[in-house]
Amino acid sequence: MARIVMKFGGTSVADISRIRNVARHVKREVDAGHEVAVVVSAMAGKTNELVGWTRELSPMHDAREYDTVVAAGEQITSGLLAIALQAIGVDARSWQGWQIPIQTDNAHGAARIQEIDGSDLIERFKRGQVAVISGFQGIGPDNRIATLGRGGSDTSAVAIAAGVKADRCDIYTDVDGVYTTDPRIEPKARRLSRISFEEMLEMASLGAKVLQVRSVELAMVHRVRTFVRSSFEDPDAPGMGDFDNPPGTLICDEDEIVEQQVVTGIAYAKDEAQISLRRVADRPGVAAGIFGPLAEANINVDMIVQNISEDGAFTDMTFTVPSGDVDKALAVLNQVKQTVGFDAVQHDDGMSKVSVIGIGMRSHAGVAATAFRALSEKGINIRAITTSEIKISILIDGPYTELAVRTLHSVYGLDKQ
Numbered sequence: 158m159a160r161i162v163m164k165f166g167g168t169s170v171a172d173i174s175r176i177r178n179v180a181r182h183v184k185r186e187v188d189a190g191h192e193v194a195v196v197v198s199a200m201a202g203k204t205n206e207l208v209g210w211t212r213e214l215s216p217m218h219d220a221r222e223y224d225t226v227v228a229a230g231e232q233i234t235s236g237l238l239a240i241a242l243q244a245i246g247v248d249a250r251s252w253q254g255w256q257i258p259i260q261t262d263n264a265h266g267a268a269r270i271q272e273i274d275g276s277d278l279i280e281r282f283k284r285g286q287v288a289v290i291s292g293f294q295g296i297g298p299d300n301r302i303a304t305l306g307r308g309g310s311d312t313s314a315v316a317i318a319a320g321v322k323a324d325r326c327d328i329y330t331d332v333d334g335v336y337t338t339d340p341r342i343e344p345k346a347r348r349l350s351r352i353s354f355e356e357m358l359e360m361a362s363l364g365a366k367v368l369q370v371r372s373v374e375l376a377m378v379h380r381v382r383t384f385v386r387s388s389f390e391d392p393d394a395p396g397m398g399d400f401d402n403p404p405g406t407l408i409c410d411e412d413e414i415v416e417q418q419v420v421t422g423i424a425y426a427k428d429e430a431q432i433s434l435r436r437v438a439d440r441p442g443v444a445a446g447i448f449g450p451l452a453e454a455n456i457n458v459d460m461i462v463q464n465i466s467e468d469g470a471f472t473d474m475t476f477t478v479p480s481g482d483v484d485k486a487l488a489v490l491n492q493v494k495q496t497v498g499f500d501a502v503q504h505d506d507g508m509s510k511v512s513v514i515g516i517g518m519r520s521h522a523g524v525a526a527t528a529f530r531a532l533s534e535k536g537i538n539i540r541a542i543t544t545s546e547i548k549i550s551i552l553i554d555g556p557y558t559e560l561a562v563r564t565l566h567s568v569y570g571l572d573k574q
């Protein structure tokens with residue numbers, strides 16, 4: 158007997174028949190004698206609809222009320238799944254974040270989980286009851302519902318797995334594992350049987366939305382054995398209930414991976430904007446004067462490129478922000494223009510960031526040069542580059558995203574044979 162957390166994303170619970178199918182996956186594990194907590198997302202499209210309503214009423218809405226609204230999607234699914242389970246003879250009840258409680262900080266809309274009291278859940282496990290938990294939500298220190306940022310149900314699941322000391326956390330979704338790149342963009346993408354925490358963290362941070370970034374961090378810190386697998390397969394197909402080797406991708410330590418490639422995957426993020434400041438005074442404190450206020454305005458600045466000034470007096474500074482934050486960023490920059498001292502601000506929307514990821518890069522030279530050559534052969538212009546030990550990120554014009562992903566996927570030998 159083991160303790161398992163099973164998480165089902167939006168497309169996996171998109172309608173009543175899919176919820177029935179999820180109930181069968183849960184029943185399989187219960188029948189095998191396991192203690193089960195299920196974490197559910199809102200039905201596909203629900204959260205977007207709810208977010209849209211808050212924006213329609215007021216673009217500058219109260220974040221606490223936003224959370225009250227958007228957390229509702231998960232409440233519906235948890236109740237429906239509990240009913241579906243009861244209907245097939247599985248003892249189950251729904252739990253909202255505040256009932257457990259899942260305690261978060263006060264950052265409404267992007268809250269972080271601080272503590273989970275798993276004692277009530279464990280007591281119910283002992284009675285053979287399945288806990289169906291609303292993902293994406295918890296309760297803040299102000300005693301109000303808080304949500305964990307888009308895609309946050311992954312994080313709920315891993316945090317609960319850590320909180321109840323589960324043996325495994327299965328993230329069920331609409332693909333059967335983590336692929337070398339988004340299989341929707343590159344049909345030649347290959348499924349990975351394992352990926353290291355570090356690489357998954359980079360993939361997720363750089364745009365692969367198959368797991369929320371924070372969920373990977375938590376899995377890494379709390380050593381949660383996490384699998385990504387499909388809810389669309391027949392729940393009773395052979396091997397589906399294999400405890401040690403379930404079908405899917407295991408997120409694990411680097412040393413659990415036998416065959417390490419130089420490049421493991423390609424990620425992309427659309428809707429990036431490039432902002433350039435022209436003739437910035439070249440003196441100490443300038444970067445702090447620009448990026449401090451942007452950070453205070455909660456704007457996520459990513460790639461930063463600063464030129465060496467030719468005359469020792471002025472330089473150019475370029476960086477990227479999510480397209481949705483451009484107006485906010487321009488407003489902040491206008492406020493600091495006088496104190497920092499620069500001539501002009503230029504901006505360009507509709508950029509994409511394409512990234513090559515692999516821990517094998519640490520010990521291999523020439524990985525970046527291969528990417529630059531391959532992109533140039535396709536006539537793709539590179540706007541900016543950033544690198545770390547295990548990744549290279551390249552900013553390009555949005556319309557070239559798919560071509561760039563496929564080109565890089567192929568040049569590093571990741572295509573399925």
Ligand code: ADP
Nearest residue numbers: 166167168330331335336338339341365366367
């Ligand atoms: P859920 O609703 O189950 O949380 P998401 O839509 O958040 O599912 O994440 C699954 C999606 O992530 C897939 O449909 C796929 O298009 C996308 N994706 C992006 N990159 C990858 C990747 N490297 N491997 C697998 N899926 C990926």
Ligand code: ASP
Nearest residue numbers: 198204293307308309310
């Ligand atoms: N329903 C939320 C969202 O769409 C959380 C999740 O699905 O993980 O972002």
Ligand code: MG
Nearest residue numbers: 166308366367
């Ligand atoms: Mg998701």
